[in-house]
Amino acid sequence: MSSASDLRAIALAEFASVGFGGTSLQRIADRAGLSKSAVLYHFASKEALLAAAIGPAIDRMEALLGDFTSQPLTAENRLRFLEGFTDLLLAHRLEVHMFINQGPSLVDVPVIDRANELVLGLARFFDSATSSTIDKMRFGVALGGAAYTLCTVQTLGLEPTPDDETRAALITIMSELLAPVATSLD
Amino acid sequence: MSSASDLRAIALAEFASVGFGGTSLQRIADRAGLSKSAVLYHFASKEALLAAAIGPAIDRMEALLGDFTSQPLTAENRLRFLEGFTDLLLAHRLEVHMFINQGPSLVDVPVIDRANELVLGLARFFDSATSSTIDKMRFGVALGGAAYTLCTVQTLGLEPTPDDETRAALITIMSELLAPVATSLD
């Protein structure tokens, strides 16, 4: 019944679907059955609401990436990363969808800058870990494709696949896709 | 020097980066060095500007999909589709990025409804052509991943890869990814 967490969820859904700039506090308030003033009572500003909505997902993403990049890029570490990444996507698909698509246009918002640093750090890691263009692109297609499939396809109104089945399929597909990419085991 | 086509390009870039609702006519006018009234002289409304910006890409997408779905799903037809899809992405990455990510939230805009019908038609085609969840997801990851890699990664400020190299790599990756999926040749 907590209004604050209701508002976070409602705001997240709005931000992800029509964008931060395209979302109005009034609309969020209407969906929550509250007044605009009540929204601003719980969150000091629209940006604070954004930070509350996507902050936890970014924390978790930072932890996952910190673990991954501090270890050698072995095949089993990569698999564990893919599993962790998939679990994170399943739990925070809207958040990821939001800062992947709108991150670059929302600079100077602190929580978004953290997200952009994350994505950039991930890209740089693949850049240093792989040499050829096609291998870099394999990572992009695997991670981007997984995020896309999970976040966007569902908005099409197709029948939802159970999470555990989705999880297994995504991990299989990403593993196949990255199989040709050399690891530091070689 | 045509202001109209300048405006189309500027508006497309804005729509793709901050969303349709997050873009103001004033900002488009400023970027074009014109007044807001001048923008509304060339395009009757914000929606008309959107239609002009993404309409051609949707036309081309419709043609590509029409060809593909009217033919049997053989391996070589699928390859030709992947090539055509990649070329379309390379030529219209901003448009595709825009209606993939914002299409579901912009219903009742005619040009967007056409785009949504397209994406839905593509999803239904894969739904009928493949049986297992993992195979459907392979299509999602392949097409979504390609679109993501092309449209979003570039906004990170990485060094751009030449288009022909990107094209070859994407087609290779998508072909690998879809290789396990049965075609009607079997």
Place this chain on the structure above:
DNA sequence: GACAGTTCTGACCGATCGGTCAGTTATGCT
């Protein structure tokens, strides 16, 4: 140079934006 048509501007409209503030209602503790 007069004229027509295209291109563009500035003033203006009602509506909505994010945000402030004073005051009201609901809640829980003693």
Place this chain on the structure above:
DNA sequence: AGCATAACTGACCGATCGGTCAGAACTGTC
């Protein structure tokens, strides 16, 4: 019951939104 605090509302603010309109500036043609 009394009281502090949390939760919330409605009125209001300046700014900006998409869009209209009358007219100015530019263009080419005769």
